[in-house]
Amino acid sequence: xxxxxxxxxxxxxxxxxxxxxxxxxxxxxxxxxxxxxxxxxxxxxxxxxxxxxxxxxxxxxxxxxxxxxxxxxxxxxxxxxxxxxxxxxxxxxxxxxxxxxxxxxxxxxxxxxxxxxxxxxxxxxxxxxxxxxxxxxxxxxxxxxxxxxxxxxxxxxxxxxxxxxxxxxxxxxxxxxxxxxxxxxxxxxxxxxxxxxxxxxxxxxxxxxxxxxxxxxxxxxxxxxxxxxxxxxxxxxxxxxxxxxxxxxxxxxxxxxxxxxxxxxxxxxxxxxxxxxxxxxxxxxxxxxxxxxxxxxxxxxxxxxxxxxxxxxxxxxxxxxxxxxxxxxxxxxxxxxxxxxxxxxxxxxxxxxxxxxxxxxxxxxxxxxxxxxxxxxxxxxxxxxxxxxxxxxxxxxxxxxxxxxxxxxxxxxxxxxxxxxxxxxxxxxxxxxxxxxxxxxxxxxxxxxxxxxxxxxxxxxxxxxxxxxxxxxxxxxxxxxxxxxxxxxxxxxxxxxxxxxxxxxxxxxxxxxxxxxxxxxxxxxxxxxxxxxxxxxxxxxxxxxxxxxxxxxxxxxxxxxxxxxxxxxxxxxxxxxxxxxxxxxxxxxxxxxxxxxxxxxxxxxxxxxxxxxxxxxxxxxxxxxxxxxxxxxxxxxxxxxxxxxxxxxxxxxxxxxxxxxxxxxxxxxxxxxxxxxxxxxxxxxxxxxxxxxxxxxxxxxxxxxxxxxxxxxxxxxxxxxxxxxxxxxxxxxxxxxxxxxxxxxxxxxxxxxxxxxxxxxxxxxxxxxxxxxxxxxxxxxxxxxxxxxxxxxxxxxxxxxxxxx
Amino acid sequence: xxxxxxxxxxxxxxxxxxxxxxxxxxxxxxxxxxxxxxxxxxxxxxxxxxxxxxxxxxxxxxxxxxxxxxxxxxxxxxxxxxxxxxxxxxxxxxxxxxxxxxxxxxxxxxxxxxxxxxxxxxxxxxxxxxxxxxxxxxxxxxxxxxxxxxxxxxxxxxxxxxxxxxxx
Numbered sequence: 001x002x003x004x005x006x007x008x009x010x011x012x013x014x015x016x017x018x019x020x021x022x023x024x025x026x027x028x029x030x031x032x033x034x035x036x037x038x039x040x041x042x043x044x045x046x047x048x049x050x051x052x053x054x055x056x057x058x059x060x061x062x063x064x065x066x067x068x069x070x071x072x073x074x075x076x077x078x079x080x081x082x083x084x085x086x087x088x089x090x091x092x093x094x095x096x097x098x099x100x101x102x103x104x105x106x107x108x109x110x111x112x113x114x115x116x117x118x119x120x121x122x123x124x125x126x127x128x129x130x131x132x133x134x135x136x137x138x139x140x141x142x143x144x145x146x147x148x149x150x151x152x153x154x155x156x157x158x159x160x161x162x163x164x165x166x167x168x169x170x171x172x173x174x175x176x177x178x179x180x181x182x183x184x185x186x187x188x189x190x191x192x193x194x195x196x197x198x199x200x201x202x203x204x205x206x207x208x209x210x211x212x213x214x215x216x217x218x219x220x221x222x223x224x225x226x227x228x229x230x231x232x233x234x235x236x237x238x239x240x241x242x243x244x245x246x247x248x249x250x251x252x253x254x255x256x257x258x259x260x261x262x263x264x265x266x267x268x269x270x271x272x273x274x275x276x277x278x279x280x281x282x283x284x285x286x287x288x289x290x291x292x293x294x295x296x297x298x299x300x301x302x303x304x305x306x307x308x309x310x311x312x313x314x315x316x317x318x319x320x321x322x323x324x325x326x327x328x329x330x331x332x333x334x335x336x337x338x339x340x341x342x343x344x345x346x347x348x349x350x351x352x353x354x355x356x357x358x359x360x361x362x363x364x365x366x367x368x369x370x371x372x373x374x375x376x377x378x379x380x381x382x383x384x385x386x387x388x389x390x391x392x393x394x395x396x397x398x399x400x401x402x403x404x405x406x407x408x409x410x411x412x413x414x415x416x417x418x419x420x421x422x423x424x425x426x427x428x429x430x431x432x433x434x435x436x437x438x439x440x441x442x443x444x445x446x447x448x449x450x451x452x453x454x455x456x457x458x459x460x461x462x463x464x465x466x467x468x469x470x471x472x473x474x475x476x477x478x479x480x481x482x483x484x485x486x487x488x489x490x491x492x493x494x495x496x497x498x499x500x501x502x503x504x505x506x507x508x509x510x511x512x513x514x515x516x517x518x519x520x521x522x523x524x525x526x527x528x529x530x531x532x533x534x535x536x537x538x539x540x541x542x543x544x545x546x547x548x549x550x551x552x553x554x555x556x557x558x559x560x561x562x563x564x565x566x567x568x569x570x571x572x573x574x575x576x577x578x579x580x581x582x583x584x585x586x587x588x589x590x591x592x593x594x595x596x597x598x599x600x601x602x603x604x605x606x607x608x609x610x611x612x613x614x615x616x617x618x619x620x621x622x623x624x625x626x627x628x629x630x631x632x633x634x635x636x637x638x639x640x641x642x643x644x645x646x647x648x649x650x651x652x653x654x655x656x657x658x659x660x661x662x663x664x665x666x667x668x669x670x671x672x673x674x675x676x677x678x679x680x681x682x683x684x685x686x687x688x689x690x691x692x693x694x695x696x697x698x699x700x701x702x703x704x705x706x707x708x709x710x711x712x713x714x715x716x717x718x719x720x721x722x723x724x725x726x727x728x729x730x731x732x733x734x735x736x737x738x739x740x741x742x743x744x745x746x747x748x749x750x751x752x753x754x755x756x757x758x759x760x761x762x763x764x765x766x767x768x769x770x771x772x773x774x775x776x777x778x779x780x781x782x783x784x785x786x787x788x789x790x791x792x793x794x795x796x797x798x799x800x801x802x803x804x805x
Numbered sequence: 806x807x808x809x810x811x812x813x814x815x816x817x818x819x820x821x822x823x824x825x826x827x828x829x830x831x832x833x834x835x836x837x838x839x840x841x842x843x844x845x846x847x848x849x850x851x852x853x854x855x856x857x858x859x860x861x862x863x864x865x866x867x868x869x870x871x872x873x874x875x876x877x878x879x880x881x882x883x884x885x886x887x888x889x890x891x892x893x894x895x896x897x898x899x900x901x902x903x904x905x906x907x908x909x910x911x912x913x914x915x916x917x918x919x920x921x922x923x924x925x926x927x928x929x930x931x932x933x934x935x936x937x938x939x940x941x942x943x944x945x946x947x948x949x950x951x952x953x954x955x956x957x958x959x960x961x962x963x964x965x966x967x968x969x970x971x972x973x
Binding site: 024025027028029030031032033034035036037038040041043131207208209210211259260261262264291293294295516517518519683684686687688690691692693694695717718719723724725726727729731732755 | 841
């Protein structure tokens with residue numbers, strides 16, 4: 001056994017050749033030339049195609065289903081219903097996080113008895129071609145009797161509201177709280193003032209540009225299944241499908257997620273379509289494929305956010321924060337999906353402390369069922385919701401106190417000598433130094449001059465500039481497994497790595513992480529090249545195939561570098577230790593006298609006669625001249641379970657200009673200073689930040705999932721759902737500070753979600769800052785031209801003396 | 806359903822097929838010719854992942870039927886450059902980290918190629934405007950703009966795009 005994993009991070013003493021370098025991505029040539037392999041690019045001989053009949057109603061009782069006309073179409077092979085799955089004993093799709101007293105209604109892959117949202121699957125056609133299958137769907141005659149529906153969380157809680165599931169009276173899935181209520185009340189009583197804010201964090205569609213797709217194959221000889229699917233975590237899919245839904249022996253099911261065109265959380269979850277293609281492939285003895293249309297993605301990919309909250313912030317007149325009270329209604333949609341209960345609780349309530357010194361916090365969250373698409377983790381998952389609420393109310397407090405928005409933050413920061421820091425909402429922060437990031441961002445945005453320009457624009461009524469802050473903190477690398485188990489996770493949170501050195505000295509790494517745009521094939525190769533002192537070309541990173549990896553929990557929650565990368569570093573340590581012993585034997589020296597210099601092993605102080613990495617790798621496999629009793633080969637595995645979360649942080653500043661005549665919000669400048677510890681590849685890290693900011697900006701200004709009162713999705717295509725385009729964005733100014741985490745051997749924290757977590761709040765604060773000129777102190781997102789224009793018009797009517805006279 | 810015979814020159818090679826009149830050009834390329842670099846990202850012609858060149862002009866191959874390409878020339882990402890002989894735009898996207906998951910990338914490159922054909926030295930605003938029909942959910946467009954600028958600079962300095970009949 002190797003020593004404990006958490007050898008504390010130390011700044012490297014020798015110059016690094018690969019780590020910290022902006023090395024071009026090794027995975028890019030296949031994407032640039034159109035030779036990547038996404039799931040829908042894969043076709044198998046004899047494959048059939050599945051098309052889904054989806055409910056047009058948000059809530060309806062399913063009566064008789066007559067599929068005779070569909071079955072009469074040439075090329076149609078089968079029509080499957082919920083009854084078929086029930087008769088075959090197919091299980092309910094499970095949830096992977098159990099809170100106390102959680103209500104878990106059944107979630108069949110094909111609805112049975114009732115449909116509960118627009119998009120719920122009523123029946124499935126399997127046919128020779130996709131076109132025939134889709135044609136035949138229209139010929140299925142279903143007796144659907146519409147029932148009243150509810151789409152908004154607070155309405156679902158109202159007296160007399162429609163009940164989505166009999167198992168959840170009053171539509172309550174859970175009631176959860178965190179923090180000390182009495183202590184919070186006491187601190188509120190001592191405060192000089194209380195700032196209140198009621199806000200909606202509206203619902204989003206993740207919209208990875210690659211639609212979900214699944215292809216299943218069954219081999220009767222051996223009873224073996226293979227599933228190619230758009231997954232961020234193929235082992236989780238295999239586990240859920242095998243143990244909970246289909247009852248397939250886990251060792252007979254191989255799940256492969258090949259190139260995946262973006263995930264943002266939406267490809268974590270167990271979806272009905274994966275169950276259906278596997279079931280149909282066995283029943284029809286042919287491969288079966290399903291690929292989502294975008295319009296299907298809108299009504300079936302798990303959606304994100306959807307909170308209605310009331311917050312109160314207790315303050316002293318000097319801006320010192322005394323306490324925070326939060327009540328949130330979290331709309332969970334029609335069913336509980338894989339991580340749904342965790343997102344508005346442990347990933348939200350625990351983050352409400354942010355970077356500030358709160359004496360007390362109390363938060364209550366009610367999870368609610370509605371007749372809408374299920375809600376689960378979307379980029380940031382809970383942390384953007386917490387950051388938005390906290391950073392909005394802190395900015396509102398600054399405005400009410402007449403304090404500068406940066407100053408109120410600075411006065412309340414946890415100080416660098418106070419780590420590890422215990423918050424009132426369970427978390428213990430590892431390390432942090434918040435003021436340098438704020439200062440750097442203020443410098444980059446040229447703050448003093450900008451405020452002057454803002455004042456001048458307001459004075460003349462010519463220009464309405466808004467400057468918005470977000471001094472955010474996030475929690476990445478959810479861990480350790482024992483802790484998350486206590487909190488309700490039905491999953492471990494460690495990660496695996498196998499380092500396989502081949503006889504020729506080439507290296508294959510198997511990782512339980514999964515890359516769907518994050519560039520692991522490059523960053524992980526950089527870690528290997530640095531540790532083993534070999535060229536990056538000699539390293540290949542293999543991921544996304546349960547047939548190859550030992551086990552792993554995949555990629556989400558910005559865990560890959562901190563957890564997957566640390567697993568790799570530890571496995572490499574074992575390889576190096578064994579390689580050094582083999583080299584020492586070849587050099588007839590003691591292992592402690594052998595060092596690796598420029599890739600070669602040599603006796604310390606003896607530059608000549610060393611053994612190359614190739615020499616050692618070859619001898620490891622030939623074993624002709626080998627240490628007594630040592631096992632041949634040079635392959636090591638490490639399963640890394642972190643001691644704690646890691647806590648990246650930073651300051652983002654958004655600058656917008658609001659056109660008072662049209663209500664249009666234009667992003668003018670964006671500065672992001674992030675601290676994710678040491679950076680493995682700055683080019684890749686910055687790319688993650690850019691993309692995250694665009695997604696957060698999208699929520700603040702453009703994107704909104706709109707349901708009507710009957711649960712119909714009004715924003716069901718890219719025609720109605722406004723995604724950020726190139727013209728909406730500006731060049732983003734990125735800066736870094738570096739505060740390593742003491743918890744993992746790389747010192748890294750995580751960067752994949754930072755942009756999204758921070759930017760929504762920064763942009764929202766910027767828009768409201770601009771609208772302060774009209775006496776507007778809050779406005780719910782998204783800041784569409786119409787909404788902003790109306791708000792300005794209303795403000796002008798009620799305050800004719802407002803700043804724009 | 807009845808079919809129609811078509812002949813399309815794809816990446817310089819004449820291809821014949823018998824297709825349903827309702828088959829979209831993108832499905833013809835992907836399913837009949839197995840040129841899977843052209844992607845499908847939406848069903849409303851909004852995302853641009855399926856962008857190819859038809860007779861030298863960028864088009865969304867989900868907005869045309871395959872039969873409309875009969876007798877015409879199509880250039881796809883597979884025909885614009887290959888490993889070892891990358892188009893300057895492919896090089897630009899690689900150098901400037903203009904992609905992450907890579908799914909929108911072929912369409913981005915094909916749209917950018919049309920821009921640089923008509924405007925070899927575009928401003929940042931012109932690049933952003935030219936890419937209005939292409940979604941990227943990963944990059945925030947920052948590095949995509951830089952990638953196009955990189956390619957424009959390289960082409961001005963003499964780097965050649967792959968020759969192709971459809972580009973003439």
